[in-house]
Amino acid sequence: MHKIADVEIQHDIMVANKKLAQRNQRILDKADVFSIDVLGAIGSGKTSLIELLIDRMDEKIGVIAGDVISKFDAGRFQKYNVPVIGLNTGKECHLDAHLVEHALEDLPLDEMDILFVENVGNLICPVDFDLGSHMRMVVISVSEGDDTVEKHPLIFKDADLVVINKIDIAEAVGADAEKMVKDAKMLNPDVEIIKSSLKTEEGLEKIIDSIKRFKENI
Amino acid sequence: MHELSMADAIVKTVLDVAEKNQAEEILEVTIEVGKLTMLNPEQLRFLLDVLTKDTLLEGAEIIIEEIPVEINCLSCNYKGSTNLDDSDHYLMIVKCPECDERNLEIVTGQECNVKNIRIEKPD
Numbered sequence: 001m002h003k004i005a006d007v008e009i010q011h012d013i014m015v016a017n018k019k020l021a022q023r024n025q026r027i028l029d030k031a032d033v034f035s036i037d038v039l040g041a042i043g044s045g046k047t048s049l050i051e052l053l054i055d056r057m058d059e060k061i062g063v064i065a066g067d068v069i070s071k072f073d074a075g076r077f078q079k080y081n082v083p084v085i086g087l088n089t090g091k092e093c094h095l096d097a098h099l100v101e102h103a104l105e106d107l108p109l110d111e112m113d114i115l116f117v118e119n120v121g122n123l124i125c126p127v128d129f130d131l132g133s134h135m136r137m138v139v140i141s142v143s144e145g146d147d148t149v150e151k152h153p154l155i156f157k158d159a160d161l162v163v164i165n166k167i168d169i170a171e172a173v174g175a176d177a178e179k180m181v182k183d184a185k186m187l188n189p190d191v192e193i194i195k196s197s198l199k200t201e202e203g204l205e206k207i208i209d210s211i212k213r214f215k216e217n218i
Numbered sequence: 219m220h221e222l223s224m225a226d227a228i229v230k231t232v233l234d235v236a237e238k239n240q241a242e243e244i245l246e247v248t249i250e251v252g253k254l255t256m257l258n259p260e261q262l263r264f265l266l267d268v269l270t271k272d273t274l275l276e277g278a279e280i281i282i283e284e285i286p287v288e289i290n291c292l293s294c295n296y297k298g299s300t301n302l303d304d305s306d307h308y309l310m311i312v313k314c315p316e317c318d319e320r321n322l323e324i325v326t327g328q329e330c331n332v333k334n335i336r337i338e339k340p341d
Contacts, residue, residue, distance in 0.1 A: 003341050007239050128257075186312060
């Protein structure tokens with residue numbers, strides 16, 4: 001004889017990721033490492049910004065470089081002689097807390113003050129996956145179009161710092177950087193917004209100050 | 219865009235629970251998907267169909283329930299549903315329907331929950 005049974009599961013995949021993320025944060029806290037998620041569109045300047053920060057900041061920095069199938073970004077950071085783990089998501093569009101957990105195992109956390117976790121270039125999927133970092137920085141640029149913020153509201157809703165990059169070419173690409181600032185403020189009234197040109201280094205000092213301020217306040 | 223990894227996690231969860239409960243057949247699976255997740259229910263359903271081939275889950279009815287967005291307004295303490303006017307996707311997470319303030323916390327709408335299964339098992 002057989003019977004029909006209803007079995008409660010209540011297993012939220014998002015919550016499972018969140019729990020792993022919390023565990024990641026405990027590991028980072030224990031090692032006294034301040035971790036920053038670097039999210040943003042493809043080609044917005046995420047890697048370039050981290051390179052500049054490694055070069056200019058006095059703190060000891062490490063990087064987790066997420067890429068879909070390549071190790072190009074990890075290779076760029078290795079030139080700076082800092083600890084780097086290149087993570088391939090293998091066709092997935094985002095990093096998740098489980099991947100980051102494994103990267104943390106391989107990093108010399110005791111020798112680091114700040115960890116940058118560079119996500120895959122994508123303004124959509126990473127929103128659903130907390131990684132356990134202390135700060136979320138979203139890097140976009142004017143060349144993606146000044147409607148980028150309003151088209152991807154959720155990633156800006158959760159951001160601590162928004163960097164609007166390449167403002168030196170805003171006029172050439174017909175983008176209104178102020179509109180992007182306004183849209184981000186509407187979605188997230190408390191967010192800090194810095195307009196930058198990593199090419200001329202405009203805004204770079206402000207980004208460094210912002211990171212230091214967040215680091216002191218956790 | 220990440221429906222495949224979510225579908226994979228759902229299938230693993232269900233098969234694991236089914237095995238622990240000595241299921242011989244899985245008749246029904248109910249999944250809750252929050253309206254604010256970046257998951258498209260139709261794509262999720264398609265990938266679940268693909269991934270369940272030749273497993274105990276093949277042929278089971280997949281029920282996807284959408285979880286609406288609820289917010290908590292930090293200005294006026296309003297708790298509840300938000301403006302669900304689909305013509306403006308902003309409103310949902312931007313303005314409190316009570317006081318129009320923008321200081322909001324999202325309470326529900328971000329889930330991907332394997333809620334329950336209906337199985338057939340030996341008596």
